[in-house]
Amino acid sequence: MPIRYIDQIKDLKDKRIFIRVDFNVPQDDKGNITEDTRIAGAVPTIKYAVEQGAKVVLASHLGRPKGEKNTKYTMAPAAKRLSELLGKKVRQAPDCFGPEVSALLDAMKPGDVVMLENVRFYPGEEKNDVAFARQLTNGCEIYVNDAFAVSHRAHASVEAITRCIPTIAAGFLMRNEMTFFDKAMSNPVRPLVAILGGAKVSGKLEVLQTLVNKVDKIVIGGGMAFTFLKAMGYSVGKSLVEDELIPTAKKIMDKAQKRGVTFYLPVDCIVANAFEATATNFITPVQEIPEGWMALDIGPASAALFAETLRDAKTVIWNGPMGVFEMDAFARGTFSVAEAVGNCYATTIIGGGDTDAAVRKAGVAGKVSYISTGGGAFLELLEGKTLPGVKALDIKAKK
Numbered sequence: 001m002p003i004r005y006i007d008q009i010k011d012l013k014d015k016r017i018f019i020r021v022d023f024n025v026p027q028d029d030k031g032n033i034t035e036d037t038r039i040a041g042a043v044p045t046i047k048y049a050v051e052q053g054a055k056v057v058l059a060s061h062l063g064r065p066k067g068e069k070n071t072k073y074t075m076a077p078a079a080k081r082l083s084e085l086l087g088k089k090v091r092q093a094p095d096c097f098g099p100e101v102s103a104l105l106d107a108m109k110p111g112d113v114v115m116l117e118n119v120r121f122y123p124g125e126e127k128n129d130v131a132f133a134r135q136l137t138n139g140c141e142i143y144v145n146d147a148f149a150v151s152h153r154a155h156a157s158v159e160a161i162t163r164c165i166p167t168i169a170a171g172f173l174m175r176n177e178m179t180f181f182d183k184a185m186s187n188p189v190r191p192l193v194a195i196l197g198g199a200k201v202s203g204k205l206e207v208l209q210t211l212v213n214k215v216d217k218i219v220i221g222g223g224m225a226f227t228f229l230k231a232m233g234y235s236v237g238k239s240l241v242e243d244e245l246i247p248t249a250k251k252i253m254d255k256a257q258k259r260g261v262t263f264y265l266p267v268d269c270i271v272a273n274a275f276e277a278t279a280t281n282f283i284t285p286v287q288e289i290p291e292g293w294m295a296l297d298i299g300p301a302s303a304a305l306f307a308e309t310l311r312d313a314k315t316v317i318w319n320g321p322m323g324v325f326e327m328d329a330f331a332r333g334t335f336s337v338a339e340a341v342g343n344c345y346a347t348t349i350i351g352g353g354d355t356d357a358a359v360r361k362a363g364v365a366g367k368v369s370y371i372s373t374g375g376g377a378f379l380e381l382l383e384g385k386t387l388p389g390v391k392a393l394d395i396k397a398k399k
């Protein structure tokens, strides 16, 4: 697919350029950024545009504010962190568009950087609404997508906007991610093991319907596991479950069995009486999760089992923490798996904002082969899909 990159655009000087980034970074309760890989990853593209004398307008989402303005999800902390990384002031706009934003952008000088507010404060973003995309453009002449991690979403600032700005291109982060994927994953060395966890059950569980045809082993932990365990007939108390996905979970397990793909689920877990760092908790076999309790981590037997599955692996892909690793009481399972991934003799690929944070917290980031900024995006590439955000950059289809 013919894609233009930012350094192939002739003259950026004085031009207003819209760069879609993914600054959906983990934050603590007080709004402090706990992991800034995604922000640092976009710096080369932003720096290039600044050095070329462009007027840089950045846009991102943060979390899932469901189409409403909510200060908890402001982009301001990300803009501040970007200022530190760039070594230059990044101004935070009060909104995504409107008179105040226009005034701010009209006052920009070449090399200035402005961060728009969270694009998911408007319902039009997730609806891929062209009218909203047009408002978002803010008079920009060039659009650059450097948001690999959200390019599996056909959202307005990723897809529809490419129909509203005449010149479109991809950034350097996007180029690096796609190049790595093509090199490492088009013909992966086997056995190929996929480890999935985390909390985004809907969205990622469905991916397994295709992945089951591509991998040799599937290991499921984290919140993802309990929809499968419930599908097997276990009582899982108040653990995270997506009931409507139970039939899909069953289908995936059947398919895995038919294809000879070994499928691993936790055998024990740590249950808590509340979703709190100080909650009472204990280890239990998955068959004995008490009514009213929730499983917030895999147990030690599962961690050992999962480590064992990696012994003969040649390629390992991991997205989604094994437990609520942000709370110390429920971090051990994730850290054990991080250790096992870090120490196994395979090409190891970690994807996703929280998994990245977990691997760094565990101190094994230097031992993995590649850390992708994308979780779901990487998994969908692995499924064989063309990401909507990438497809929208096809310059031949466009003009």
Ligand SMILES: Nc1ncnc2c1ncn2[C@@H]1O[C@H](COP(=O)(O)OP(=O)(O)O)[C@@H](O)[C@H]1O
Pocket: 197, 198, 199, 200, 221, 222, 223, 224, 240, 295, 296, 297, 319, 320, 321, 322, 323, 324, 325, 326, 351, 352, 353, 354, 355, 356, 375, 376
């Ligand atoms: N058993 C569980 N119950 C609830 N949440 C969980 C559980 N295990 C993991 N999580 C949560 O999953 C979140 C990360 O999931 P996800 O966004 O899918 O990962 P990534 O950002 O790496 O793609 C973490 O915030 C973690 O607390």
Ligand SMILES: O=C(OP(=O)(O)O)[C@H](O)COP(=O)(O)O
Pocket: 022, 024, 063, 064, 149, 150, 153, 200, 351, 352, 353, 354, 373, 374, 375, 376, 377
């Ligand atoms: O964090 C992200 O994806 P990931 O959790 O799959 O890594 C992206 O920012 C996409 O966010 P979304 O899953 O709310 O659309």
